[in-house]
Amino acid sequence: MERWDGTRVRDRADDLAALLADTVASGASVGFLAPLGHAQAVAWWRERAEATAAGRLAVWAALDPRDRVTGTVGLAYPDKPNSRHRAELVKLMVHRCARGQGLGRRLLTTAEQAAAADGRTLLHLDTETGSPAEELYRSAGWTRAGTIPDYAASPAGVLRPTTLYYKRLGG
Numbered sequence: 524m525e526r527w528d529g530t531r532v533r534d535r536a537d538d539l540a541a542l543l544a545d546t547v548a549s550g551a552s553v554g555f556l557a558p559l560g561h562a563q564a565v566a567w568w569r570e571r572a573e574a575t576a577a578g579r580l581a582v583w584a585a586l587d588p589r590d591r592v593t594g595t596v597g598l599a600y601p602d603k604p605n606s607r608h609r610a611e612l613v614k615l616m617v618h619r620c621a622r623g624q625g626l627g628r629r630l631l632t633t634a635e636q637a638a639a640a641d642g643r644t645l646l647h648l649d650t651e652t653g654s655p656a657e658e659l660y661r662s663a664g665w666t667r668a669g670t671i672p673d674y675a676a677s678p679a680g681v682l683r684p685t686t687l688y689y690k691r692l693g694g
Contacts, residue, residue, distance in 0.1 A: 524633050526583050529576025533569055538592040539584070540564030546616040547678045552651040552685075553614060557678035571597070580613075583633050585626055593621035596630040598638055598646075609645040610638050615656065627659050635663075639692040646692065651677070652684040665690045 532539065540561055547559040555563075574580040579602065585594035599611040612634055617627045638646055650656045652670055661667070665688040674685035 524583055524585050524629060526581060526637070527575070529572045529574075532575050532582055533572035535584070535592065536565045536568040536572065537561075539568040539571075539595065542592045542595060542616055542618050543567065543614075545618050549619050550678055551616070551656075552654065552675055552677050552683060553616065554675070555678065556676060556680055559678075574599075581634075581637065583630060583637075585617075585621070585630060587621065591618075593618045594626045594630050596634045598634055598643075608643060609647065610641075610643050612646050612648040627656075628663065631659065631663055635690065635692065644692050645689060647687065647689040649674070649685045649687050651675070652686045657686060660688050663690075 527535070543553070543555070543564045544559045544561065546553055547555045547557050571580060571582065575582050579600055581598045581600070583596050584592050587593045594617040596615045597613040599613050601607070601609065601611075612631075615627060615630055615634075617630070635646065647668075648660070648665075650660065668687040668689055670684050670686045672684045673682040675683060677683050
């Protein structure tokens with residue numbers, strides 16, 4: 524597990540795009556409709572590289588022994604002065620070939636520990652209601668804050684609810 528700077532995110536945009544496309548193809552609701560084209564996924568990651576270089580986003584990537592990206596997680600930092608104590612957990616993704624091996628939990632733990640070390644005391648996220656990710660967050664001590672109906676379209680284009688979660692850090 525490595526924290527990547529903006530240059531590394533940009534340089535590995537093709538590999539990150541493959542992970543994003545696999546995540547969408549598997550039905551996970553991460554902001555895109557299927558089928559997700561490679562060029563669109565690369566462009567999205569290049570925008571994230573800029574946000575990472577500017578300090579608005581932190582990205583961690585997991586690699587397999589063949590140097591393939593098998594998972595990512597991010598922390599999006601608000602730029603408002605009254606929000607510097609929190610961050611949003613974003614794009615926790617695990618490639619289908621690496622699921623069921625605890626990688627999602629390791630990515631989540633890495634982001635939580637990094638946020639705490641950075642002085643963040645509150646994390647929040649949204650995830651598709653009823654998704655496998657919900658169980659991960661609940662089992663990791665996240666608190667359900669509520670559900671919003673018809674929040675976002677699934678990769679198949681069907682409107683689905685989202686559940687909001689938060690976690691207090693450091694006590």
